[in-house]
Amino acid sequence: MFFVDFFYTLRSYGVPITTQYILELQEGLKKGLAENVDDLYNLLRLICVKRIEHLDNFDRAFSKYFYGIELPASGEITDLNKLLENKPFREWLDTQMREGKLKPAEIQWKISPEELFRRFLKTLEEQTEAHHGGNKWIGTGGTSPYGHSGNSYGGIRVYGRSERQSAIKTIGERRYINYSDNAGLRAENIRQVLGTFKKMVPIGPKTDLDLNETIYRTAKNAGEIEFIFKPELRDNIRVTLLIDNGGYSMSRYVSIVSLVFSKIKDRFKDLSTYYFRNCIYGNLFSDPQRLKDYPTKKFLSNNPVDTRVLIIGDASMAPEELFSPRGAIEYGVDDTEPGIVWLKRIRDRFSYSVWLNPIQSSYWSERYGSYTIREIRQIYHMENLTLGGIKNAVTYLNEQE
Amino acid sequence: MNIEEMTREEEVAGFVGTDRYFLAPELGSIVNIAIVMEKPLLLMGEAGTGKTQLAFEVARALSMKIYVARCKSTMKGEELCYDHDTVARLYESRFGSAETERDPAKFDDYIVYGPIGKAFLAEERGVLLLDEIDKTESDVQDNLLDILDAYEFTIREIDRKIIAKNKPFIVITSNAKKELSDPFLRRCYCHYIEFPTPEQMRQIISLHYPKTDEKLVDVALDIFYDLRDQGFEKSPATSEILNWIGALEHEDISPSELRKKNYKERVPFLGVLLKRAGDIQAYTNNFHRQHNSNIFKERDY
Numbered sequence: 001m002f003f004v005d006f007f008y009t010l011r012s013y014g015v016p017i018t019t020q021y022i023l024e025l026q027e028g029l030k031k032g033l034a035e036n037v038d039d040l041y042n043l044l045r046l047i048c049v050k051r052i053e054h055l056d057n058f059d060r061a062f063s064k065y066f067y068g069i070e071l072p073a074s075g076e077i078t079d080l081n082k083l084l085e086n087k088p089f090r091e092w093l094d095t096q097m098r099e100g101k102l103k104p105a106e107i108q109w110k111i112s113p114e115e116l117f118r119r120f121l122k123t124l125e126e127q128t129e130a131h132h133g134g135n136k137w138i139g140t141g142g143t144s145p146y147g148h149s150g151n152s153y154g155g156i157r158v159y160g161r162s163e164r165q166s167a168i169k170t171i172g173e174r175r176y177i178n179y180s181d182n183a184g185l186r187a188e189n190i191r192q193v194l195g196t197f198k199k200m201v202p203i204g205p206k207t208d209l210d211l212n213e214t215i216y217r218t219a220k221n222a223g224e225i226e227f228i229f230k231p232e233l234r235d236n237i238r239v240t241l242l243i244d245n246g247g248y249s250m251s252r253y254v255s256i257v258s259l260v261f262s263k264i265k266d267r268f269k270d271l272s273t274y275y276f277r278n279c280i281y282g283n284l285f286s287d288p289q290r291l292k293d294y295p296t297k298k299f300l301s302n303n304p305v306d307t308r309v310l311i312i313g314d315a316s317m318a319p320e321e322l323f324s325p326r327g328a329i330e331y332g333v334d335d336t337e338p339g340i341v342w343l344k345r346i347r348d349r350f351s352y353s354v355w356l357n358p359i360q361s362s363y364w365s366e367r368y369g370s371y372t373i374r375e376i377r378q379i380y381h382m383e384n385l386t387l388g389g390i391k392n393a394v395t396y397l398n399e400q401e
Numbered sequence: 402m403n404i405e406e407m408t409r410e411e412e413v414a415g416f417v418g419t420d421r422y423f424l425a426p427e428l429g430s431i432v433n434i435a436i437v438m439e440k441p442l443l444l445m446g447e448a449g450t451g452k453t454q455l456a457f458e459v460a461r462a463l464s465m466k467i468y469v470a471r472c473k474s475t476m477k478g479e480e481l482c483y484d485h486d487t488v489a490r491l492y493e494s495r496f497g498s499a500e501t502e503r504d505p506a507k508f509d510d511y512i513v514y515g516p517i518g519k520a521f522l523a524e525e526r527g528v529l530l531l532d533e534i535d536k537t538e539s540d541v542q543d544n545l546l547d548i549l550d551a552y553e554f555t556i557r558e559i560d561r562k563i564i565a566k567n568k569p570f571i572v573i574t575s576n577a578k579k580e581l582s583d584p585f586l587r588r589c590y591c592h593y594i595e596f597p598t599p600e601q602m603r604q605i606i607s608l609h610y611p612k613t614d615e616k617l618v619d620v621a622l623d624i625f626y627d628l629r630d631q632g633f634e635k636s637p638a639t640s641e642i643l644n645w646i647g648a649l650e651h652e653d654i655s656p657s658e659l660r661k662k663n664y665k666e667r668v669p670f671l672g673v674l675l676k677r678a679g680d681i682q683a684y685t686n687n688f689h690r691q692h693n694s695n696i697f698k699e700r701d702y
Contacts, residue, residue, distance in 0.1 A: 018587070024438070031437050042430045046438075050586035052445065052593045211487055218491065225491050232475050262634060 006044070006065050013061040015054045021047050037066060041167030053387075059171040067124070071171070072117070080113040092120045121171075206231050239268045240303060242346075244313030245288055246277025246330065253358035256385065257312055260356075264310075274299065278317045279327075280342045282334030290330070296342055300349050308397055309346065309353035312385065315376045316359070316369020322376075340375065347379050352400050354393045355380040361389075422451065422458045423605040428594065432459060435590045441549045441571035443534075443586070446594035448576060449638025453532055456572035460528040467528045468520040468569070472536045478544035481515040481531075482554040482563070508559050517548060518563065526567040535575040542585040549588040597639065599626055609643050616656040621646055624663050625674070631687065633680040645673045 003025065007017050024047045034040035041062060049058045060071040070086045084090050093116070096102040102111075206229040213228040241264060243257065244250050250257075265271055274284035274294055286294045303309075321327045321339060328335035347353055355376065357364070361384050364373050376382070381396050383389035432455070435442040444452040460467035470481045485508070494505035503510035514522065520529040534542065548554055552565035573589060575581065597605060599622050606618055621642070629636050637645075648670045649659065662669050667688055675681050 020587075028434070028438055033434055033437055039430065042427065043434055046431060046434055046440075046590040046592070050583070050589070050591050052591075055593070209488060214487075214491070223495065225495050227488065235474065259632070 003044075003065075006061075007048075009065045010048060010058065010061045013057040013064075015048060015057050015061065017048060038167045041066075041171075062167070063171050066167075069124070080116075083113055083117055088124075089117065089120050092123060208232050237268065238270045238304065238307045239264070239272075240299075240307050240309050241271065241273040242280065242284065242309065242311045242313075243273060243275050244278060244311075245275050246290065250314055250358075253314070253385070256358060260312070260385065260390075272303075276313075277328075277330040277333075278313075279321050279339035280346065281328050281339055282336065282342065293332075295334075296346075300345060303350070305349060306352060307350055309350045310393070311353065311355045311380065313355070313357065314359050314369065315355065315357055315373045315382070316367075317372050319371055322372050340379075343376065343379055352397050353380060354397055355382040356385045356389060356393060357382055358385040360384060360386075422454055423597070423601060423608055424455075424458070425597075425601065428455070428592070431590070431592050436570055438590070439568055441573055441589045443573045443575065443581075443589035443591045444594055445575045445591065447596060447636075447638065449640055450594040450596055451639065452574040452594060453530065456528055456530040456532075456574075459570065459572070463528075465527045465570070466523065466525065467530060468516040468523075469530045469532060470516040471532045472534050472541075474536050474538070476537050476541055478537065478541035479557075481545075482517045482521075482548070483515055483556055484513045485558060486511045486513055512556070517554065520569040521552065521554070521563055521565040523569075524566065527569045529569040529571045531571065531573045533576060534573050535581065539582050542582050546584055546588060549585070596629075602639070602642065605639060606643065606646055610646055610650065613646060613650055614656065617649060617654070617659065618646065620656045620659045620663075621649065624659070624668060628668070628674060628684075631684070633675060633677070633683065635675070635677050635680060637674040641674050641676075645670055648673055 004022060007022055010017050025044065028034065028043045028047065033043050044062065045055075045058060049055050060073070063069045063071050067088075069088050072082055072086075084093075093102070097104065208230050210228045210230040213230075214226065217226040217228055218224065241261065243261065245254075245257070261273070265273075274286055275288055275290055276284055277290060280296060282296055284294045284296055284299055286292045318327075321329060323338050323340055325338050326335050327338055357373070359367070359369075359373075361382075364370060364377075364382075373382075381393070383393040383396070432442065444455065446452055456469075457467060459465075489501075489503075490505050490511045493501065493503060498505060505511075517529060520527050531545075549571065552568045553562055555562050602622060602625075603618060606613065606622075610618075625637060625642050625645070652669070654662075654669060659669065667685070668674065671681060671684065675684060
């Protein structure tokens with residue numbers, strides 16, 4: 001059994017694996033699918049990676065196991081000290097400096113750590129190319145660690161040998177870094193998450209044959225056929241967004257909120273949006289400039305109880321904004337009752353409601369607003385406004401059935 | 402060059418040339434692995450990356466028959482395997498079946514096989530395409546597990562198991578509108594097709610418009626990838642740029658003219674690249690903002 005310990009490396013990098021994958025690899029090797037490390041990379045990737053958010057970690061595990069290089073995690077790539085913990089990289093850097101190709105000052109000031117690492121990978125790639133793909137691992141004495149016993153496959157050969165993409169190059173490009181689970185939001189991955197968010201109910205035109213009813217009626221009719229049709233299932237989800245778009249604390253998240261919003265708008269036909277500043281009181285606003293009042297009571301009574309309510313806000317405010325009557329800092333808001341009363345009312349009416357917070361959850365308990373965040377979390381299920389967070393929120397809402 | 406490599410080369414030429422399909426080397430290797438391992442290949446990626454096209458190209462390259470199942474959100478999954486024409490059976494049991502020569506007493510006479518059923522019963526190995534699987538409900542995907550795993554399904558009403566005579570090469574595409582379930586993913590080999598890089602896009606264009614001025618393509622690619630970076634709701638994709646180049650060529654627009662228009666007026670044939678009214682509006686706003694910094698509009702989110 002080859003490379004079994006590779007699977008444990010994968011696991012330590014957070015890529016889920018099963019025993020089945022190990023067996024599949026043995027089968028693939030027997031069929032001669034990995035004649036060199038580049039083919040092996042493709043084979044292993046197909047066997048082991050089922051979700052795009054795991055690809056970057058797979059690349060890191062592969063590079064660690066087969067090239068002995070620890071690729072920095074997504075946040076560490078700009079940190080030169082972290083990179084220097086990597087022995088091959090350090091050695092490469094030493095050689096470069098000894099040969100005068102790089103000067104210490106350049107490393108400190110001119111070239112970004114990211115660029116240095118890229119150059120390092122490029123050197124590595126050229127080295128493996130020079131050995132005709134035969135790197136250390138495969139080239140020992142001309143025998144590969146597994147036999148490809150002439151079991152060649154006569155199917156399609158859709159690629160020329162010279163065009164082959166080398167594994168180290170693919171890995172070095174880090175194409176999938178943006179997809180890792182804790183990565184920020186980008187247009188394509190939000191859409192992916194919102195797709196799970198739907199509710200199918202029979203409201204379409206009556207086009208599906210109701211077989212049981214048809215047989216029953218036909219029998220009743222003494223064999224005279226009577227077809228009965230029923231409506232088809234259609235997506236009938238109502239979504240309402242409540243967005244905190246006021247105040248200094250939210251301003252830094254404007255671009256991410258507007259991105260999420262545009263994608264949500266894209267996804268749902270039946271979507272209404274209201275705005276508030278810091279906390280919700282007796283009225284919401286139906287325009288982003290917060291000029292047009294919309295009574296919160298009307299919002300509560302006009303929307304059916306199964307409306308999905310997504311609240312996007314940082315939940316960070318002064319305690320009196322949440323707990324005191326007349327606590328609103330926004331002019332022209334009916335705040336005779338404290339905000340927390342209104343938040344509870346909304347929650348009581350809409351059991352499918354969830355709070356998305358652009359502040360990372362790790363900071364929820366340790367920065368300005370931690371008190372109000374904690375209080376609001378007593379009322380609402382709160383998630384991060386990240387890919388993983390939206391995914392959790394959607395799962396949470398779907399489980400409320 | 403030995404003989405084996407020569408045949409390989411030829412097949413490459415045939416595969417790419419005749420079908421005007423650009424195949425990234427990595428993808429070719431992946432198709433091979435999936436075929437040899439007899440695993441369904443799940444292709445993900447945004448629209449315009451050639452996911453569906455790939456299945457057709459593989460079928461053509463290997464001269465296999467292709468069976469296409471286009472998924473819809475209302476599907477249950479079973480109808481992809483077989484359907485039973487109850488209405489016809491009822492009708493014929495009442496009014497006679499002399500014309501069709503079917504026997505209403507026999508269940509078999511009224512079975513209609515779907516694409517999966519046809520692919521399984523075919524005498525020769527084919528390609529089975531399940532297009533846009535993400536449109537279906539997750540229980541549909543669960544219903545398909547046996548098909549992906551064991552290449553078999555059961556006709557429920559008569560408890561008959563249909564096992565594939567020749568395991569078809571299954572290609573599944575997904576626009577990632579919806580997350581697929583873990584058991585489903587485990588049974589597939591998954592590959593995410595990246596949007597073509599400018600270099601790859603140049604090759605795709607040259608396959609479709611071999612005679613187009615290279616300088617024009619350069620300028621067009623610049624503008625195209627710049628537009629894609631602006632984050633429109635519906636970003637222009639491969640088919641858009643191909644149509645656009647076609648339009649530019651037809652109108653005989655020179656590279657310098659194109660560049661000038663892009664800066665001074667606006668991109669010619671914008672409607673070919675951007676399809677949504679909102680996107681065109683956003684483009685126009687941006688354009689004015691860049692050229693007239695006095696105009697400031699509050700970002701409406």
